[in-house]
Amino acid sequence: MPGYELIGKEERNAAMKIFDEGGVLFHRSFENIRKHFYVREFNNKCQKYFNSSHCSAVSSGTAAIKCALKAAGVKSGDEVVTQAFNFVACVEAIVDVGAKPIICNVNENLHLDIDDLKDKVTSKTKAVLVVHMLGQGGDIYAIKEFCEKNSLILIEDACEAIGGKVGPNYYGSIGDIGIFSLDFAKMITCGEGGITLTNNDIYGTYIKQYIDHGHENNPDLERGHDNRVMPGFNFRMTELQASIASVQLDKLEYLVDENRKRYMILKNIIEPISHVRQEYYSHSGSYDTFIFKADDKSIKAEVIKKLFELGFGTKILPDAMEWHCAAYWGHALDDHEVEHSNKTLKLLESSVAIPIFVNNTIEEYTSLAKAIQSIIKS
Ligand SMILES: Cc1ncc(COP(=O)(O)O)c(C=O)c1O
The missing domain is CATH 3.90.1150.10 (Aspartate Aminotransferase, domain 1)
Incomplete structure (x- = not known):
């Protein structure tokens, strides 16, 4: 069950360390009074753990879904197919980017029904959002093959199955973009938080910028003079969340x-x-x-x-x-x-x-x- 059962001295020590090191809770800047960049380190750790080229820690799983849809270019007039056994956040995120949620049923084992998915795809479908519910994954490789054949972007919501795999490949790392939630009820938690995963350089870069008001985060520029490449939003994770999430990932x-x-x-x-x-x-x-x-x-x-x-x-x-x-x-x-x-x-x-x-x-x-x-x- 969730990581909250094991929250203890390791998480407390990780949090206290930040305060001992100057108490900087923001993901960048203040180099003179900090010793670590916890969000950055957590992203790198997730990249290695889940074998994904771009991981971005964000403020929630719901934010992560929105980032994935935005990176996929989903917009008004598009349809996104997702499943009836789900969490309401998926439908909310689809509606929030102006697209139409289309629902397909699950099968006897409560996994997305691929036959129903096939019936639901139209010329307006831009993406499929499969959700690995309650610890088990959908038939992700069959869905991936279908999406590839039909030029659809596959988003994998693995919020409820972090740590699950197909062979050696983690859920969340198989589709075009994957997402995790780190809320209080998930396999690993930092209270609230999320992660996006992708091997696609364009999506990965987009998400890093989108979650931080479009900031390029150029290490050679002061924050105030950093380039803004597009209008974004604030879906950033704090250093405190990242330090705890990192300890939870070890568990x-x-x-x-x-x-x-x-x-x-x-x-x-x-x-x-x-x-x-x-x-x-x-x-x-x-x-x-x-x-x-x-x-x-x-x-x-x-x-x-x-x-x-x-x-x-x-x-x-x-x-x-x-x-x-x-x-x-x-x-x-x-x-x-x-x-x-x-x-x-x-x-x-x-x-x-x-x-x-x-x-x-x-x-x-x-x-x-x-x-x-x-x-x-x-
Ligand atoms: C399948 C699924 N997707 C998305 C979310 C949203 O995650 P968060 O609570 O971190 O916003 C949840 C959370 O319960 C979930 O179970």
């Missing part, structure tokens, strides 16, 4: 490994008796959520009761569906898109998502799995 591999152990306990016990959400071949997710089907309403209610009794609760399904299913987003979508999303709503309504917490022991997950097993079998 990511451990978090994924520990998540996986707990996830596998649930999988081994529940899979023989219920449909468990399946990963695509050669994917390995971030494993911070375990999802299975509970078609029978009374079984579902009993399982949820047990999850709360044992102190786990549920994660998004069913407790935050209104934020995560496009069938509820009449305030931002055309009626047709809302209506179309009902297929996804039905799939989500019959699913239960169990959060994986690394601070809960393997034994606790074993007892939980057995308790669910006996409810399903009863």
Whole structure:
């Protein structure tokens, strides 16, 4: 589960170090009173970790989506296809750049349905925004191939699956532009924050400038005399956020490994008796959520009761569906898109998502799995 469970002395020390070194919280300038450039160092560290040529730390995951859409040149009159099982930020960002969000459904395993995607693409489609929900990735290479054939820009929202991979390649590094969120509920966190990743020099440079009022950030010029190459915005991350995020990144591999152990306990016990959400071949997710089907309403209610009794609760399904299913987003979508999303709503309504917490022991997950097993079998 999220990095907040492991927030401790390493994060505190990292933050205190900034104050001991002069307390500069801005990403550049003040060279005479600072020893580090934490945002810059965090960007470099992410580039190496995720094997991506350009990473830009930004103020939130939502800001990161907007940056990706802007870099992709999405504008008024364009359509962007995204999925019905999602977070509302994706639709908001598409609307914010003046484009129209088009919704495709997810399949039985709650991944973007490629057949539906194919039906949704029109001559106005500029980009596809696939979202790797709750720790597992969509069929990203198949989607990439489709996008390449149809000259569409592929944006990968990996906010909910940081650390997940296909083979050796991290989610977020496979599409044209990827994004992460570092908000309080994510695999790694600094309270609020985001990252954009891309191997495309034009997109990478654009994002670096866009997030900082169009500043070129020429190291040879004073900030006040720096060139502005285009109108941008302020989506900058602070030094404080970057110092904490950097420590959290050091914990990511451990978090994924520990998540996986707990996830596998649930999988081994529940899979023989219920449909468990399946990963695509050669994917390995971030494993911070375990999802299975509970078609029978009374079984579902009993399982949820047990999850709360044992102190786990549920994660998004069913407790935050209104934020995560496009069938509820009449305030931002055309009626047709809302209506179309009902297929996804039905799939989500019959699913239960169990959060994986690394601070809960393997034994606790074993007892939980057995308790669910006996409810399903009863
Ligand atoms: C899939 C997805 N995309 C985008 C976001 C937005 O991230 P942030 O909260 O950092 O703005 C979230 C956050 O919950 C998310 O889950």
